[in-house]
Amino acid sequence: MDAESTDVGRGCSEAKNMFKISNIETSFARNFIEIKWKDDHSSRYHNHWMRFNCHCPKCFRVIVGQQRINCSLFPDEFPILHVHEDEEKAEIHLNYKGEVFTDHETILPLEWLRNHCYCDRCLSNMIEERQMKFALPSKDGLRPLHYDSIKDSKEGLFRVLQRVMEDGICYVKGVPVKEQFLLDFAESIGPLVDSTYGKYFKIQDLGSTDSITDTREFLTFHTDQAHYESELGVQFFHCLRFDEEVEGGESIIADMFQAAEILRKESPNDFRVLTKVPCTFATIDYNRKNPAYYETRKTVIEVDCDDQVVAVHFNTGLDSTVRVREDLIENYYRAHKKLWKIITRPELRFTHRMRPGDLLVFNNRRVAHGREAFVPNGGIRLLQSTYVNVEDVRSKYMVLGHQLGTEVTPTKIGNRSCI
């Protein structure tokens, strides 16, 4: 959508001008049209794009999985023969030389055309309106939602998901301290992800030698499961017990996307290195109870074709031996160290000592978490955790927003896409 459409000063009828045409011109080579809209915006649309997005009943897809136009049947060039506006239906119609379907007229609705304008400004807007916004944890703290105010209602669930989508994390107080609550609540959002750790798992000090999670040791900032192609998306921590005697054990949270943008500003060269030189993450253990071989290689920071950060992978516990070309080794370590120092800045961190009935829901693709070391002193610290795919979470958020009649912008979620 164009910025002008959200300008508060304009009236409703003026906003409709954005879907009305002042003028259409065809290019000299007859391979694109330029539309001047009544609100003074200009859009250019190219032949292949228009033809393959035709909205006529023969071409337009109405069922998921349909492919109605076989684009490989078309010639390389098919110049525009004729274009005109149908004002009553608010469409434009085109005919092409070299058209494959007999007697076919390409139909494109004006509102749809404007909403899919791909001029540089509209593309920038598409990206800008989905950017993540960052809080300053040292100033804002972790504001809780109270379970009583959100339970059993669509609006309540929507508010929780809104925080997860926009802030990266939502803290809910006063949830039932029953194991089943976590599964029911998570499943009301989307299917639980079943990994080799099962559908859900407990976190407590077992003095484990299989995994550092089940100990009392300090866990630095990390995202879970970096050894997979895609880390499991939205993670839930549900506190069942956290006795008074236990010293330490606070949960710590930091926004990795925020850290990556700070790195980009403060050390652009180091930022670039981390977008190019991959890290290897691995869990290889043939001897533990669930033997496993997971290995993947990916850059710590991933940028897309518009140089937007679209994914961050950070897990110093799973990162394995770096194997990259010699001339990149020292740059890599220097850059990685810079990023780590930013992630661990005190002002970027939320610290929270969980209480029974606390629930933390966060986007494991955006936010890194950790735990201070703790001393049990005879007490118990017991959490349970599960995951829902972040794309399913965003889907639920958008669907709920639609059902509640609320305008929702789908924020970037760290799944390698800026939309």
Add this chain to the structure above:
Amino acid sequence: MADYEIRDVQASSHKNIIQVYWEDGHVSRFHSCWLRFNCRCQICKKITVGQHNIDKSDPNFSDQLTIENAEFTKSDVKLTIVRDVIKDHVTYFDANWLREYCYCDQCLRKIITDRQMKFADPRKIPKVDCNELKSDEGTFRMIQKVFDVGFVILTGVSQKEGSVVEIGERLAPIVDQTYGKLFNVIDDPKASKENVASSTIGLPFHTDQCHYERGPGIQMLHAIQFDECVEGGESQLVDMFRVMEIFRKESPADFRVLTRVPIFFSTIDFKRKSPAYIKIRKPVIQLDYDDEVVAFNWNPGTENVVQVHEDDVEPFYRAYRKLSQILVRPELMFQYRLREGDMLFFNNRRMVHARAAYKSNGGTRRLQGTYIDIEELKSKYVVLGHKLGHNVIPPKIGNGCSI
């Protein structure tokens, strides 16, 4: 495994690199920071998953680490680093480990070529009797074939409902996404309004679930019913990695375009029974750090409107059309008509699949399907191989990386 022996170790004049000369003539270079941060001594070595014993961000590690002293024997190397954060720390490696992790250009290249996919002859359909899955060795060989060729047909599967989930679960966790744990593919007039798979028309080549960041890796389709009178309905598969290699050779410029200009996929439907909003933007062809093709995205049925820079629009469509034309070359297609008791088991991140149109003629064609996680299957394969004493090279599976 062979034992590697060290002949000599020399530190560079700037003391930030050591050169290791091996008995077999190989030469390796290792940087001081790499050596220190991968130290294999008892204090530093990782024993437990998730441990990190060396704090690389410790400000006491100087930005430029230099080597004070380097000693070696035939089978190990010991170094000291100037002003190491741990007092009197000795950085230690045994020769075999060090050689295995050599990162000279030659060794780096070998990691990738060892794991390259090999392309099979589409005239040969790989079949495995499902009884093979009763043993570890049989299971290992079956998974190996799936990773080698891209798919197998399991034969002799029980016609019990849900067999596909039963077999799948034993191999890797079921991926429950959109269609549920178990779905039926059958001509159903009501369901066909929501998804074109539930009809008799032919389906174009595609991979499932491209609108997710990561499609489910392995798809299994069990022919629970496929009457003789049904005409058509053959399963068709093409190795997309082979197609992309051909594309790269024949049209390198077009190939480049599809690695750079992204395509959009979406499933947005607020009205259907399970409303959903899933939308994503990613390139058709994904390259990695070594310029290798490591993943792709292809589904003409869920593609959404391309919104990219004007200069990229026409090149995008030209490249896309070229690729579509290579994909349908007859000599690249595996084709097979499933019989009752057959189960198609394929790598949905490597193969594109299609279905020929069919005529029911009063009969029924019903497949039951599920998805299992491919990274878990790869883990199972390597772990099994290790247990059985085989020398397993972890294969490239099309999940976004070469290793």
